[in-house]
Amino acid sequence: MRSEICIGAIALTLVLPNCTMVTDGIEVDVAYRAPATPQAVRTDMGYHVKLDRALIAVGRVELLECDNFARRLWGLFVPGRARAHEESTPTSLGVPMIIDLMESSGTPLFAGTLRPPPGRYCGIRVVSAPADADAIGSTPERTEMLKNSVLLEGVVEDSETGGEVPLRALIAELIRWDLQFDEPLVFDSPRSVSISLQIDHLGWFDGIDFAQFAVLDEGAAMQQRLTENIRSSLVAERL
């Protein structure tokens, strides 16, 4: 009798069905989107750029809260904490990835989901930086991306002379975009939104006179202009 009671009680708990109810909270899906790369990109200065390789490494995406005076004031008194390496938080994605723009076809490339606390978010910060060896899209053929944020390879065709000049641009510096939304994202209850980060790499070569840059300073100024073009080529769009 005694043992039956004990065994019965234990068996009762073992056969209890489990029940889980999960309610999603505030979620922001982030995806990159780039147009398909044509055979030759025509620049505003009449050059045709035929790309063989076009890679960009993105390292961090972070939602930016609308200016909050109290928080800014608090930040003056509370020292910031150094982070040894990128890490994901509810308002940021720290997963590095290498995007091959030659493979882009206008379809979104999912970067991840942010799960921010309630609040008003006015923009999004995207950082392009050299990738880690374990970044998404990292392959032995892309080792240059461990030291560079952007890699472009191809040829530039002069439409007047018909001559071709090889193009190879490597940008090692960190590129940061602080993109404002058209309207703030206001979250006060659970809901899901999607943000598309549009990379328009077809305009990266605008304003570059390849013939002039090649003669003058062996591409340093071209690289600077290219970096500026890249900085202005990203747009955040709420879907």
Add this chain to the structure above:
Amino acid sequence: MGDPTLTIVGFEQPKAQRVRTSATARHRNDRIGEENVDRLQLSEQRLELAGAYSPTDRWTLSLMMPVVHRYVSAVNLAQADIWAPGDLEFRARAVVYRDRKFAPQHLVGLIGGLEFPTSSVERDAEGIPLPLEFQAGTGSWDPIVGASYTMFSDPWSVYLSSVGLFPTRGTANTKAGISFRQTALGQLQPWKFLAFQVGVELRIDQPGYIAGVRDPNTGGHITYGTLGIVALPHDKILLHITAAVPLIQRLDGAHEEGVGITGGLIYEI
């Protein structure tokens, strides 16, 4: 009953063929992570059904099965409400020293046991196991080793126990750290039917790891002060309630534990 001391399951002195069953309800709160950044608020209620059997005057074998309710809320207003069986626990306690056979005043015991991975694994919509905070148990085989000392000096009694929990790899590729738990409890029993307890519970945890990466909000130590009452409303029924208040929190990362309440009923068969 030769010994008039009111003892809850696990603290009693073994008596051949003694069988006790118990139902214990526990409530606790945890806050893990930084406020407005990645904080998880956890509220847990457990119902532990247990049975203890002493085949001889020196051995007590016990089994405990919890049913766990967990309510977890995240900073992004996501919520999870989980009801699930927890991890079954088996313990054996052997008295290795007693000063005398009849009505001993001093008992020294050794404790050995094992937590079985009987809890269900909670998964997300893609079938990936949820983090440990959302699980009713660790899902690992966890050996338990310890020692205890009990002193009976009517109307006083003292109970000391030191227990180490050695978790293995469990749910979601998580490995909890080794946990050392020290309990020191004093009891005053002015009447046959009522006793008051005051004590200290200390826990020291090694950090836990998820897929080989240290979970920053695990590890450290916490000390609780406890106050309790044990009552004997019937010869075979014992009631107890205890409140545990964190006195010293030195938990690593951003991790706070709240007040714990334990109440239960013991039935002597």
